[in-house]
Amino acid sequence: MKIENKNNKTNNPSPFRAGANKLSTHHLLGIKDLTVSDIELIFKTADNFKDIINRPIKKVPSLRDITIANLFFESSTRTRVSFELAEKRLSADVINFSSSGSSVKKGETLIDTVNNILAMKVDMVVMRHPAPGAAHFLSKNVNAKIVNAGDGTHEHPTQALLDAYSIRQKFGKVKGKKVVIVGDILHSRVALSNIYCLKKLGAEVMVCGPTTLIPKYIDSLGVKVENNLRKALEWCDVANMLRIQLERQDIKYFPSLREYSMQFGLNRALLDSLKKEIIIMHPGPINRGVEITSDVADSKQSIILEQVENGVAIRMAVLYLLAGRQEEN
Numbered sequence: 001m002k003i004e005n006k007n008n009k010t011n012n013p014s015p016f017r018a019g020a021n022k023l024s025t026h027h028l029l030g031i032k033d034l035t036v037s038d039i040e041l042i043f044k045t046a047d048n049f050k051d052i053i054n055r056p057i058k059k060v061p062s063l064r065d066i067t068i069a070n071l072f073f074e075s076s077t078r079t080r081v082s083f084e085l086a087e088k089r090l091s092a093d094v095i096n097f098s099s100s101g102s103s104v105k106k107g108e109t110l111i112d113t114v115n116n117i118l119a120m121k122v123d124m125v126v127m128r129h130p131a132p133g134a135a136h137f138l139s140k141n142v143n144a145k146i147v148n149a150g151d152g153t154h155e156h157p158t159q160a161l162l163d164a165y166s167i168r169q170k171f172g173k174v175k176g177k178k179v180v181i182v183g184d185i186l187h188s189r190v191a192l193s194n195i196y197c198l199k200k201l202g203a204e205v206m207v208c209g210p211t212t213l214i215p216k217y218i219d220s221l222g223v224k225v226e227n228n229l230r231k232a233l234e235w236c237d238v239a240n241m242l243r244i245q246l247e248r249q250d251i252k253y254f255p256s257l258r259e260y261s262m263q264f265g266l267n268r269a270l271l272d273s274l275k276k277e278i279i280i281m282h283p284g285p286i287n288r289g290v291e292i293t294s295d296v297a298d299s300k301q302s303i304i305l306e307q308v309e310n311g312v313a314i315r316m317a318v319l320y321l322l323a324g325r326q327e328e329n
């Protein structure tokens, strides 16, 4: 499969040469399963797609005749729109499914729902689901390529890829960069996928938050832990601010959002008091005034919207590479 763009046929060489154009996996279930070469291949492919989607004609025929189902069993804005745009830019046929208003409400199992959709000649499934492990489960029980768009508190691989890609874009490399992930680490699939991805790429990673929101197994992931936000910010090159995932919390982990914000919220005064300039990231959705103030989220140091922009190219790369494997089987 070739990346083609009728805008610029001559100046559009494939970045792939023999032996270097394959992922080691048939699905994208989590960053844990990817090799460093996989991640580098995704980034190289995304570089090409980023170039293409910044041209006047943004569409390429790479996934023509491939049908992709986006199955969202949980709310999403960025990931859902980003995958749909990525698929359309690749000329795939797209169907969108959300559990609200579907027969899931009538008691249908996940496997039955997906197999019925696959019976309509669907090739790939992008799925967000509230249950950790749902994407793994599906990959073992249905005959389609599965892309995990976030499974409960487990992994969100394309978010981690676009985050690391955005750091690479900003600094030219990820290796050696110091990244602190601040907030609700315990309930965050973004945190876990980011830790796997950044560590594989040679970054130093720290997590920062209330002790109650740091998982007990954190030491096994090889990251530093800091409970003082100022110290964490003084250490890092990049701060990735996470929201508190109240929808996954059935007990109280801190006294109030106001107290959380006073201890772990990033504001202009704190940022300005640091001796160096750091980069600010956030996967969204932002709770302005809780984990980050508006003046920081919208500042020059923030690359939040660059992350969103890069998400389309990263998802195009993932879908393109997975579909390529499919063609060869």
Ligand code: CP
Pocket (backbone or CB within 6 Å): 075, 076, 077, 078, 079, 080, 150, 156, 159, 283, 284, 285
């Ligand atoms: N970052 C992220 O996953 O956002 P959505 O929940 O809006 O998809």
